Amino acid sequence: MSLATVPRRQHAEERREQILEAALRIFSEKGYAGASIRDIAREVGVTEGLLYHYFESKEQLMHSCWKERSWHAHLERILAGADGVPLADVLRDMVRDFLETLRTNGPTVRMCVAEMQRNSEMAAEHLKRIEASSKLIDDFLFSRQKAGEIRAGAEVGMAAGLLLGCAQSLFLIWGRSEDEEWDRKVSGLVENGVEIILMGITA
Amino acid sequence: MSLATVPRRQHAEERREQILEAALRIFSEKGYAGASIRDIAREVGVTEGLLYHYFESKEQLMHSCWKERSWHAHLERILAGADGVPLADVLRDMVRDFLETLRTNGPTVRMCVAEMQRNSEMAAEHLKRIEASSKLIDDFLFSRQKAGEIRAGAEVGMAAGLLLGCAQSLFLIWGRSEDEEWDRKVSGLVENGVEIILMGITA
DNA sequence: CCAGTTGTTGAATGAACGTTTAATTAACAT
DNA sequence: ATGTTAATTAAACGTTCATTCAACAACTGG
Numbered sequence: 001m002s003l004a005t006v007p008r009r010q011h012a013e014e015r016r017e018q019i020l021e022a023a024l025r026i027f028s029e030k031g032y033a034g035a036s037i038r039d040i041a042r043e044v045g046v047t048e049g050l051l052y053h054y055f056e057s058k059e060q061l062m063h064s065c066w067k068e069r070s071w072h073a074h075l076e077r078i079l080a081g082a083d084g085v086p087l088a089d090v091l092r093d094m095v096r097d098f099l100e101t102l103r104t105n106g107p108t109v110r111m112c113v114a115e116m117q118r119n120s121e122m123a124a125e126h127l128k129r130i131e132a133s134s135k136l137i138d139d140f141l142f143s144r145q146k147a148g149e150i151r152a153g154a155e156v157g158m159a160a161g162l163l164l165g166c167a168q169s170l171f172l173i174w175g176r177s178e179d180e181e182w183d184r185k186v187s188g189l190v191e192n193g194v195e196i197i198l199m200g201i202t203a
Numbered sequence: 204m205s206l207a208t209v210p211r212r213q214h215a216e217e218r219r220e221q222i223l224e225a226a227l228r229i230f231s232e233k234g235y236a237g238a239s240i241r242d243i244a245r246e247v248g249v250t251e252g253l254l255y256h257y258f259e260s261k262e263q264l265m266h267s268c269w270k271e272r273s274w275h276a277h278l279e280r281i282l283a284g285a286d287g288v289p290l291a292d293v294l295r296d297m298v299r300d301f302l303e304t305l306r307t308n309g310p311t312v313r314m315c316v317a318e319m320q321r322n323s324e325m326a327a328e329h330l331k332r333i334e335a336s337s338k339l340i341d342d343f344l345f346s347r348q349k350a351g352e353i354r355a356g357a358e359v360g361m362a363a364g365l366l367l368g369c370a371q372s373l374f375l376i377w378g379r380s381e382d383e384e385w386d387r388k389v390s391g392l393v394e395n396g397v398e399i400i401l402m403g404i405t406a
Numbered sequence: 407c408c409a410g411t412t413g414t415t416g417a418a419t420g421a422a423c424g425t426t427t428a429a430t431t432a433a434c435a436t
Numbered sequence: 437a438t439g440t441t442a443a444t445t446a447a448a449c450g451t452t453c454a455t456t457c458a459a460c461a462a463c464t465g466g
Contacts, residue, residue: 118237
């Protein structure tokens with residue numbers, strides 16, 4: 001059937017994506033152990049056997065779910081375009097974008113946080129990403145410190161850690177709220193949080 | 204057998220505690236769905252049937268695991284003894300004790316964070332606790348603000364949020380490290396983190 | 407010392423799990 | 437058209453799951 005027949009290759013790739021997205025949804029809702037292959041197959045609208053045509057096992061499926069996504073690129077982009085921009089604006093952008101990324105990738109993040117607690121491989125991978133991002137921020141803040149925009153003694157890494165750590169906690173607690181409440185929380189951190197930190201490291 | 208026979212009541216209560224602790228360990232390691240009644244029974248050294256003598260179901264068992272523990276009392280004690288103590292010291296005590304509590308109750312916290320992501324009842328309860336603690340801290344900081352120790356415009360609630368939010372993230376990421384590394388992380392936040400916040404709200 | 411309560415066992419239950427496999431359908435190349 | 441390949445199904449596999457239950461052991465109160 002089908003007048004506009006979709007090429008085989010493309011259809012298969014779409015299926016794969018479909019399965020990944022459904023798996024991510026189910027995994028983030030029920031956790032790895034709580035989600036069943038049957039659940040995921042039903043969400044996609046196919047039978048369980050097909051999932052084994054695309055993925056070796058349940059474990060490999062979960063791995064594929066989050067391995068391909070990263071929050072690093074965003075940060076790189078923000079810091080790359082930060083030359084000449086006032087520190088306060090960069091920090092606000094950074095925090096706002098970080099929170100937005102967490103919110104947009106809610107299911108991935110939630111799965112990651114929950115599974116990290118017991119999947120040491122996942123925890124290690126997550127740690128590597130955090131350290132990579134931290135290094136980017138540290139380098140940036142350090143350059144501003146050398147330029148005199150931040151007072152000499154300030155622990156710039158800690159300042160960024162306070163903001164991003166708080167942002168992560170904020171997401172874990174309020175990340176499921178409706179848009180309006182979430183926006184209020186975000187604005188609070190972006191404005192008042194950044195202001196406190198800023199005064200703390202420039203005073 | 205047994206010369207010093209333990210009274211029945213006491214023995215039963217000890218069993219109950221034993222089961223609760225074992226369950227908490229297993230739940231925090233494997234998550235709710237990943238932990239089996241068999242796992243827990245084996246950890247205690249009894250058969251599965253016995254668990255149903257003490258608890259109605261797996262779900263009720265998990266509920267009992269964390270319902271009875273709270274981090275609120277600690278905070279109340281610290282803030283109660285804060286009269287006349289410099290703000291910096293109170294904040295340092297608060298952060299250090301909060302981190303210590305997280306570390307000590309590691310399994311509970313981990314289970315709570317992981318399960319909160321998909322158990323809305325648990326999420327709601329957790330939120331209530333956080334708000335209760337936040338209120339305590341807010342009131343304390345507000346009194347210091349009125350006393351002139353904190354500058355008038357500062358968002359004191361946000362300051363506390365930054366510290367505790369960051370502390371929670373720190374625990375989630377580094378909470379499984381060995382003592383030495385953990386202590387270094389704690390000291391970093393207690394000293395540098397509090398310093399930044401302090402300068403941010405007193406400047 | 408006995409009756410009754412209660413802690414504890416071990417086996418059994420049906421349901422759900424992850425995974426495999428043979429068969430079926432639909433798209434492709436020739 | 438035809439034979440090949442890949443997507444997909446449906447049913448089964450053995451295992452493990454949470455839970456139940458009848459039986460037994462051990463302590464208790466009288």
